[in-house]
Amino acid sequence: MSRESDGTVIVPAVGVAMTEARLTAWLRQPGDVVRAGDPVAEIETDKATMELEAPRDGRLGRHRFAVDDIIPIGEPIVRVLVDGDAIGDTADDGADSAAEAIDIAGFDLAELLEWLEQMVLIREFEDVLEPLAREGRIPWGAHSAVGQEAVAVGVTLALAGDDVVASGHRPHHHALAKGMDPDVLMAELFGRTTGVAAGRGGTMHAADFERGYFGGNGIVGSGLGIAMGAALAAHLRGSGEIAVGFVGDGGANTGRVWECLNLAAAWRLPLVAVCENNLYAVGTHFRSVFAGESIAVRAEGFGLPAVQVDGQDVCAVHRVAREAVERARCGEGPSFVEALTYRYWGHMSGEVIDYRSAEEVDDWRARRDPIARLAAALARAGSLGDGQFDALRRAAAIRVESAIEFAERSPWPKRGEALRGVLSEPLGRRAEATWRTS
């Protein structure tokens, strides 16, 4: 098998006597988009220093060695990946191995444990929506983001409390990560008066302005625009706040997303645009309708930093988010992050999934699950003991169960409520009166 053909970069033999080389620098980071011929690493032998090049276009996988490691010739050091590969992939990682390792170096373990707790809560919340919808307890159903927890948590926890998040039609994980109370979110899904939008919104329309959460949105790509507007307000006021707008791979094909990104770049607004590429816009595979190399490369055309990141690695997501947030905060303008992720459930509850194989879902679950990967890393680091993960899950399940109870015992809104609050008063009463003249 030719190493070149699968994107692997190896340490070449440059002299007869050479048997090993020292890695002196990584020139590109995991997740970076690279083109064939781009230097990705620098090595040094006793005779010379040389750069190693990417053998094909794609994005860089994980670094298999650290700087200053002594590496024998012929050894693969990194692989250039194409769509469908996870960042953690390398040529010799077997598909049957357990969850791929993530690098938690530099993170506070206690903090990571809190992140894990948050991701598990989101997982438990989102997982229960499917049965609740099937039982008719959530009217009309819901859009679950199971599998995408690391993107929400990795990005949102890079923000300050006053920073703004605006989302799209698959928004619960963002809402929960921004601190929305699971009770009022669940009650909203149930259509009850205690819901965060008093039962007017449902799955796509929960907002919590007190916590800087500017809502989900039923229209693809619009959340990014609303975040852009909030970033403009922050800029005009000099408040130092920044805004994050989430879109999906579907949104990346709407005109408004690129109009807004251009505006944000032209005006140097404190905005972080995060695209959750979960490969499917409802049932249409991203690749079947997307022209160009990647969403991140498309974004780069707007003259802002754009990176692709393994969205199933909360630490990797957090690293790029933190950098983008810093840039925005310092007045250096917007950034774009394409997080490669996956949803385990269908586009919406009750959906018959005929557009992807069960094996594909199983593979994402087995190898790239963001919760399993963080849990494994914490266990390896000794900060997640035996039984502790199960205890976390049980606690989250109890929390979600109590949210369901809260929703179920909450009253339905009164029917006439549907007419209220369309406009401010006194215009609202006048508008109401136009319905019936008699």
Add this chain to the structure above:
Amino acid sequence: MADILTVGRAFQQGMAEEMARDERIFVVGTDLFRRGGHFGEMRGLGEAYGPDRVRDAPISEAAMCLAGIGAALAGMRPVVDMNFIDFTLSAMDEIVNQAAKIRYLWGRPVPLLIRGTAGTAGYACQHNNSLEATFAHHPGLVVVEPATPADTKGMLKSALRGDDPVVFFMHKKLGGLRGPVGGADDLVPLGRAVRRRRGRSVTIVTFGLMVHTSLEAADDLAADGVEAEVIDLRTVFPLDLELAVASLRKTGRAFVVAEETPFAGIAAEVAATLQEAAFDYLDAPVHRLTLPNAPVPHSPVLVEGMVPSAADIANLVRRSITTARSG
């Protein structure tokens, strides 16, 4: 003594005064900072308030509106200048599906003003759409079309101090109309019609440029001893028909004149409401006079006859009265 200004200058003065009064107000649009907007309504604001608050945007209507909506949610009071009102069609989701729905969903005010130049004039079909009914049809928007300098300034102020998304129609042919305007704190309420002329014989309900055309028709009719009462709606949504209904109960005849395509329009809405509210007082059906159901073409010869004229209105009134007498 009150200033005498054109409609265009009245808008500019209202903007300048409100921007001085409230730092949260800023404007986004094309050709704003130097040129003061395509029609000059923002002239001088760039110099006075700087490029941050008088903000040049690319031709990205959706993004401009989203910038306004997001900023309004964050506590600002944005004005989005859409140049021609027709260009709002590129931001229809943003206006109808975002701005209009947010208060209803979350009780969060969206104090956003969207300005556009409207009405029938030159440059053919894509710059002469009548979109008043389109916006009025969607709950959550206030739709206004002032007809005088005083209303332009006073209603602009009400919109900028209010808490609702307002679509502000400014007629192309009224920009140069001169008249007195109110002072810095004289507000003209939104959602309130006004009587422009008293009369006992017939009621004409209208808005925008057609207010002036109707007043001209009323002068003409007065020569025949027909006294037309002219009601200027000023706000298209929410409609205030109290004056119109009271007038109709007095005159027994109503004519709705609207510069719009006829189907499912403002005139249709007004006519339906008037007959529901005053059926027992009617001496004749409520008549509508609108544009025909066709796009507006380029050639002045083709455009002529599409927009109701004073003679068209007077003739319709005369015909209605004569038919009733002979019948």
